[in-house]
Amino acid sequence: MKQAFQNDSPIGQAVGRLLELVGLNILWVLCCLPVVTAGAATCALHFVLSPQRREEEGAFRCFFRSFRRNFKQATLLWMLLLVMGVLLLLCLRLVSFWEGTARTAGIVFFCVPAMLLLMVAGYGFPLLSQFEIPTRNLIEDALLLSLAHFPRTLAVIGATLLPAAVLYFLPSLIVCVLFIWVPAGFSLTALLIERILEPVFAPYRSAM
DSSP, rough: OTTTTTTHHHHHHHHHHHHHHHHHHHHHHHHTTSSSSSSHHHHHHHTTTTHHHHHHHHHHHHHHHHHHHHHHHHHHHHHHHHHHHHHHHHHHHHTTTHHHHHHHHHHHHHHHHHHHHHHHHHHHHHHHSSSOOHHHHHHHHHHHHHHHHHHHHHHHHHHHHHHHHHHHOGGGGHHHHHHHHHHHHHHHHHHHHHHHHHHHHHHHHHTT
């Protein structure tokens, strides 16, 4: 039994990986508390969980290295997405007071830019974490890649919205969702997104 939990055993490696995800989740939440730093924190989280991270480098040291390196671009992208997201929510709130066909048409109309924002966010931060991309090209590249790999884009959006969707449609599962989400939910989501996008980024990484 003692040998099963040694660092080089499968169980020991799994436990170590789980603890790392929990630690990264807590670190990400703490770094997002000022709000303005959420973009840099998200970019750093994706970098730590991506194949770009060297295995011998500590997760937390790697996190802060990426945080500092991509802070300016990630913050700019995040603030743009945040402002646009708030404006869209206000528009949807206004449309909710309409009635009949106008309300339905308004919701559909504003769902299109909302979808585009999710696409840019889903690809933008992972892209920035792994590649050196000028700020002016980042949004364009994120949109082009998300459209070119639309099935994977839907999977990325689904992974991002899954906890909120479960809580909305199945509120009886709130205890189960929070049991997983609170300690490691954000890092698990970022890890899943990295796995989904790995085949998309791999050809560009090998060409560098």
